[in-house]
Amino acid sequence: MAHSFKPAKTALLLAVLFSATAMPMRPVHAQSTAEKTLPVVEVAAPMANGIINLDTPTTTGSRLGLTPRETPATVTVVDRATIDARGAEDTQEILKAIPGVSAHNAPGNITVRYRGFSGGSVSQLYNGIDLNYTIANRAVDSWIYDRVEAIGGPSSFLYGAGAVGGSINYITKIAQRDDVSEGRVRVGSEGLKEASIGLNRRIAGDDSGTPSHYLRIDLNDHHSDGWTDGTKTHSTQLATSLLSDFGRGLTHTLAYEYQNDVVDRPYWGTPLLNPIAGTLRIDDGTRFKNYNSADGIYKQRVQWLRSITDLQVNDALHFKNTFYAYDAQRDYRNVETYRFNADNTQVIRSGAFLQRHDQRVVGNRIDGTYKGELAGLRSDWSFGLDMALNKQTRFPKSLPGTVSTVDPYNFVTENFFDIPGMTPGFVPSMTNKVTTTALYVENRTSLLPALNLVTALRHERIDLNLINRGVVNASNPASYERSYNPTTGRVGLVWDITPNAMTYIQYATAADPPAGSLATASFANAITNTELTTGRQLEIGAKLDFWQGKGSATAAIYSIARKNIATQDPNNSALTILVGEQSAKGIDLSVGLQATRQWAVRADFTYVNAQYEDFRQGGVSLAGNTPTNIPATVANLWTSYAITPALQASMGIRRVGKVYADAANTMVWPSYTLLDLGLAYQINRNVSLIGRIRNATDKIYAANTSVSSTAASAYLGAPRTADVTLRITF
Template sequence: MHRFIHRATDLRFIRTPLAAALASALAFHAPVRAEATLPAVEVKARQDAATLHLDEPGTTGSRTGVTARELPASIEGIDSTTIRERGDHTVMEAITRATGVTGVGAGGNGSMSFSTRGFSGTNSVGLAEDGVRLSTGAGTQTYPADSWGYERIEVLRGPASVVYGSGTVGATINAVRKAPSRDTSAEALLGIGTDGTGRVGLGGSGALGENASFRIDAYGHTTDGQRDLGNANGSKVMSTLHLQPRSDLRIELLADYSKQKPERYWGTPLDKGRIDSSLRKENYNVSDSIIAYEDKRLRARVEWQANDWLSLRNEAYYFEANRHWKNVEQYSLDSTTRTVDRSDYLEIKHHLEQTGNRLEAGIRSAQHRAVVGWEVATVSFRHTNNAPYGGASTVAARNPVHGVWGSPDPTLPKFDTRSHLNALYAEDAWQFSEKWLLMAGIRHDSAKVSRDELVSGTDFDKTLHGNAWRLGLTHHLTPATSVYAQASAGHDPVTSIITMNLRNRDFSLTKGRQVETGIKQSLDKGLGEWTAAIFRIDKDDIITRDPLKPALSVQGGSQHSQGFELSAALTPWKNWRFEGNYTRLQARYDELMEAGGVDRAGNRPTDVPEQVANLWAHYRIGPVQASLGGRYVGKRYADNANTVALPSYAVADAVLTWKHDNRTTLRLLGRNLTDKVYATTSYGSQQLVLGQGRSFEVVAEVKF
């Protein structure tokens, strides 16, 4: 969207002593099947036992329904109970507690951009809801933003192109909705906090007649913010209707609507390469600035169990996204005069419509769980802007007079694109013996893009093709312990596919390959669960410069990442519970040349930390629970030259919970208790987006 969106097997380093070894809790609850020939066994789990839910089936890691323990890949998630317990009201807050995931969201990418396993941004880390992705236009994703209404939020680390298509070499994040139930229930959340923060969430489910059930979730929030011009608000409604006219036929209809007006903040300029903490609460945007997102979603799902071994599923959907930015986005600090020069008076509008369908057959036998499917989508996108974004002004570094937006360049529709996306895929989980499972998957994607230039008239058509595969083997050493190994391949676009321009029309998809091995184990006596993984990812055909013609951009660059990940959820003593994770990573460019023939080989990609750790400790006394959480993110770089560093940071959070009764819970949330000044990401090489300062909030949760 904006100019900065497109910036573009030796594991000896793992010997460094681990700084942490405990992990984020995963996810979802489903009944455990027992053999009918076995006698009934009563199992008493310890109260508040910590678990990663390794034996629960899911659809994020594979569409075959294998459990997390069976899957030969790294998958992790956070369920709604844990999200509420930690006070994580946004998807960004919730998922950055997962192993190795950091947020690199900013105003220019919709604030829904992530980094993991050495790869960053919306073209390498995909975002989905219930397994369906909205196409990324101009590097921007804006939905789902709030965590209310979701049963769990999961992350499948490593190339996920077999399941989700292009743009997922680093990982895919999937938000799984709460499902309708015929049991009548309702829940509410009410929060009030510092900086004029307020939020309310309502949700309910119940029966409609003899064959139907529904689920409705509504959420709204507002805040004055910690900075000047920091006010923000948003609201959404999610609705699901479940129909089951026959035992072998299920129908679901979904309709959602969301509006957001995020904080109009584009970062803080550096002072001679360093963060000036005295400017923490300053905002150099104009007073009439705008950031606004509107999302509409309709979906219909039908599933027919044709017989004991065959099921047919079809899902049709319509998505619409409208976005508007009108801001001054670039700032440069003059340390001598203590003034800030402002430039890039941008106004940009997106209108995106996506219509799609997924038809899938599920095949089951004594040894096989397989799926075969076809996905098709049509995406139309209009980009309106005022390029070349003229305008300039100067304001004081402290207490600036914001002024109003004004540009000599008119805002006009600049281009339309129409994209036709097709994918064929097949996947099988073959249980060829009691202790061995072989998983294989393959997928072919094609994208035909037609771009109409409304000003220059240089229209063009382009077709891209990509193949992805995964082959993994899981061995159950014992019922509680499994080890696995896998190799996989996927692909990323060099820029958002549906908004490719004339400059990158001739580029193909980049290619990613991963090898990974790991272990997943449940400990005896309900002590908890842990997982560990070692991986390496190589990515080829990234954009570089022609060595003989440094002004010419070509494909042929490469990069790699390799690392170690550890996660665990433990209950070592009565009333104590721990969750945490640790990632040690090395990421480097193997071949990259930039303008002027400057060689960046050996440098680290932007926004990639080499160490990330999370830890939560909970202690319960009767109805009261005290929780303390810590998060560490290592040093990152804002440029490929590795000359502008984002310092490492550690942030501490705390929650005091009082469970008044089975229906009412009160929480006191404290964020960034030490009021640490830190940067979450960069916006350009001389402007950093600062994290939130210390805040407090009281939240009431009620079940009816």
């Protein structure tokens, strides 16, 4: 069973790790084949954990193709080199490279927290497309992604409602005009076995001017036993695309992605010891226990299709049309909630859920950019129309009562359909249709050679249509429709103090649902929540290079207010009214150093004071309290050192501040620090070996806490694990 870090397995992995591992991130220059010595590796370019790249255009902070330095906002780019350097296994681990972000991957409650907000208040995009459903953001293996970009704070003006805390954009690898051949094999503790391959080739055309076609395929297959009893995971990711270059500025990319994720007996949490107050604790003897049904399951199958047409009309005018379709089916068959009895001698298991979600999203977005002049001043424009239909049908079947009470350490759980009253089969309850039509425009005008005004405006019409597929009664009508019409925007000034230093001030707005997601809205909250929330942010920041280009840094201070959130009606606790307010005030600091040709350092620190300004729960005002599971501080330090030209060591330290498990702020999970270690060895120009130890101190920590009348548990992070990776380019 997948318990603690087993001694034999540890010894084997450490022997490999510290005797012949790792991959320096510098180019390799091999000697001639006649020589029989090791290749010479030259540390030439900045290392992935070094200076911050502020001068590569991004697609997430602006549609104008601005670089992070030119954007009046905090923009973070986690490129492929950084993903590889830190060994980020999946999208959740990539998020650790975004300052201030914390996240967890519990199967039914996937959440990202950014600038004091979480859930539907942080947009997670896939190639610029928002699925508007947090559970759809299940962690995906990092192999198929080229980079992840993020913008902090309100950004609905770019991607639509649902981005008060920020937007995170996962960008998939697609076909390029070059040849790429790479592979990876990884093995590790807890039965980890993984194989990946990536190929990019020109399959037709030549340099004579005839149309050229480039094909890319990236495939990943992952097996692991998990670190809790009985948990097994098998996931497969495929990303393939065809780039067709027809000449005269016209190109087309057809991209398809397939993701299949199956988790047997998924882990849902570890019960907290009573009394549930003050500093929360678990019994160390239950750390690796899994209280789910013996045949519990989580499955997700996702398909993406994108058709992207680019037309460069001339040097000034460019059009891009993106048609996209998304299809997903998610299945759950689990007992999900656990708590200790009063004297901590038994674990009470409850919450049997049989669920299916069918979600489909179809949309089309047409973008244009124009580089011109306005009143004699250089003025660049971006504009577009976005239309999408998000349709989801849910098939819930639940038994909220107690399933069984078991010994915390020695127990056997039932097969799911042996639970009295639970039978196979899916019956639909409701279909949610969310239709969005949006117009947007963005502009950058050079008021002075060193002063730019950046503005943006987006207007949306969001139509929500609920269709009852169950029993019709007074509280659950046959159907219900509602429309929302948010207008959001940004205005910012960017001052280039020197060619290597800038400062900015920005005011931005956002909108999102008052509670939950429109994709899962019930009749009760759709009827009650008559308006979207409004978000406002004022941000002041600076970005600069220093130390003769060996260092870079960014800094920002911000204040965000989210109003119109759903809060309990003081006159009727069974109802909510839209008068609540939540705020977040904070600072973001990041610095990167290429101290020497061998040594690179990247560090960041964020502080946020998140609190309710006006919020009620259980008839009690919670004004001044911190929302649950929001850490005030998050800090990261990554450093890499080339011990020899072929041997490189790396270390990552992550510190996450304490969080409150309840809105009353009476329960606390303490702060924690994680240590990751890596060692890489470049065998030759094409082959490298990388070893890593994650959570090297075997710290017990909670990625999320959940306390209610039926559940009191912590979703723990993984214990110490180790893995070895063989990477090949050919």
